[in-house]
Amino acid sequence: MLEVVLFFFIVVAGTGGELCVSRAMKSIGEVHDFSPRSIINFVLQSLRLPWMWLGIALMSLGFFSLLGILSFQEVSFVVPVSALSYAAGALGARAFLGERVSRNRWIGIAVVCLGVTLVWWSRR
Amino acid sequence: MTHTRRLQLKTIPLILISIILGPLGNVFLGKAMKRVGSPALGRTLDLVPIACRVLTSGYIWLGVACLLAFFVVHMLLLTWADYSYVQPATSLSYFSITVLSYFLLGEVISPMRWLGVALICFGVFIVGRTSPSTTGAPERA
Numbered sequence: 001m002l003e004v005v006l007f008f009f010i011v012v013a014g015t016g017g018e019l020c021v022s023r024a025m026k027s028i029g030e031v032h033d034f035s036p037r038s039i040i041n042f043v044l045q046s047l048r049l050p051w052m053w054l055g056i057a058l059m060s061l062g063f064f065s066l067l068g069i070l071s072f073q074e075v076s077f078v079v080p081v082s083a084l085s086y087a088a089g090a091l092g093a094r095a096f097l098g099e100r101v102s103r104n105r106w107i108g109i110a111v112v113c114l115g116v117t118l119v120w121w122s123r124r
Numbered sequence: 125m126t127h128t129r130r131l132q133l134k135t136i137p138l139i140l141i142s143i144i145l146g147p148l149g150n151v152f153l154g155k156a157m158k159r160v161g162s163p164a165l166g167r168t169l170d171l172v173p174i175a176c177r178v179l180t181s182g183y184i185w186l187g188v189a190c191l192l193a194f195f196v197v198h199m200l201l202l203t204w205a206d207y208s209y210v211q212p213a214t215s216l217s218y219f220s221i222t223v224l225s226y227f228l229l230g231e232v233i234s235p236m237r238w239l240g241v242a243l244i245c246f247g248v249f250i251v252g253r254t255s256p257s258t259t260g261a262p263e264r265a
Binding site: 018019021022025026028029030031034039042043046066067070071074075076077078079080083086089093097099104105107108109110111112113114115116117118119120121122 | 147150151153154157158160161178196199200202203204206207218221222224225226229231233234236237239240241242243244245246247248249250251
């Protein structure tokens with residue numbers, strides 16, 4: 001049961017956080033210059049965005065849940081199961097970022113979910 | 125060079141870097157947390173000594189450093205590529221995490237688990253063949 005709760009936070013809070021970060025990044029725009037100075041500027045610019053901070057908060061919740069579950073479960077079990085965030089990511093990206101998710105992507109996501117099911121069955 | 129081709133030239137190398145950094149970070153975290161052990165449930169007082177042991181573990185900081193580097197690469201990618209493209213593409217890391225867990229942590233990977241990971245990677249392959257951006261510059265004429 002504890003595993004299920006922790007996986008919920010890893011998948012939902014982690015993905016929600018990434019969606020917020022993605023929204024913040026899109027408002028900055030495409031990066032063309034990879035010099036150290038412009039990368040530092042890019043990081044500072046992103047830290048001024050509220051979406052960025054909401055994203056960081058949610059991702060932190062996901063991260064501490066990950067640490068918790070890693071204290072008693074195998075890495076090769078935890079990380080593949082957290083691939084459920086694909087389904088969450090595609091749903092969220094469609095609803096929240098207005099990205100069009102093509103039929104092929106949905107098929108890929110379904111295969112990923114099948115893989116996650118098999119990994120879950122291999123639980124010790 | 126088309127817009128999509130130019131995007132792929134910088135997208136693919138950054139994705140490869142993130143495939144190594146992310147899993148390596150998780151392997152270090154796993155190594156650290158196994159040493160710390162799981163907290164006794166419902167006893168919040170236990171959390172203080174556990175937090176101390178977590179924060180003083182060298183592997184935790186090594187893991188965090190890898191994940192931070194991964195995060196910066198990931199953010200750079202997200203400035204031009206769709207989230208629903210980047211997430212699946214970087215997630216070839218599900219294969220590298222399994223290999224790293226086997227070699228660095230000595231975890232036993234059952235055939236069922238390998239099959240599951242292979243399916244995850246196959247799903248990723250299908251998703252990765254779609255266009256990097258659907259909301260930016262339109263490719264359709």
